[in-house]
Amino acid sequence: MIxxxxxxxxxxxxxxxxxxVQYRRDSVLVTKGGxxxxxxxxxxxxxxxxxxxxxxxxxxxxxAAAYEGxxxxxxxxxxxxxxxxxxxx
Numbered sequence: 001m002i003x004x005x006x007x008x009x010x011x012x013x014x015x016x017x018x019x020x021v022q023y024r025r026d027s028v029l030v031t032k033g034g035x036x037x038x039x040x041x042x043x044x045x046x047x048x049x050x051x052x053x054x055x056x057x058x059x060x061x062x063x064a065a066a067y068e069g070x071x072x073x074x075x076x077x078x079x080x081x082x083x084x085x086x087x088x089x
Contacts, residue, residue, distance in 0.1 A: 007032045010040070 003026060010030050020026040021040050028040040067075045
């Protein structure tokens, strides 16, 4: 479950919120001035997000190297075709 809490509420109830995140696997969306600014999530989810970000960064580096020196419009067309083909699957 995702719970919203103001920054003040988080400050006043951090221990309780950490227990909810750790034991119940809940997430807390922290808001400030009514806008989302941060989130409390369990460590397993955080580790998965970090791994995905690392994989994404590696993929972007590989793509940048593969398309180095290639006309931007031609590369864009090729990527768009690949995306379209992947979405059909």
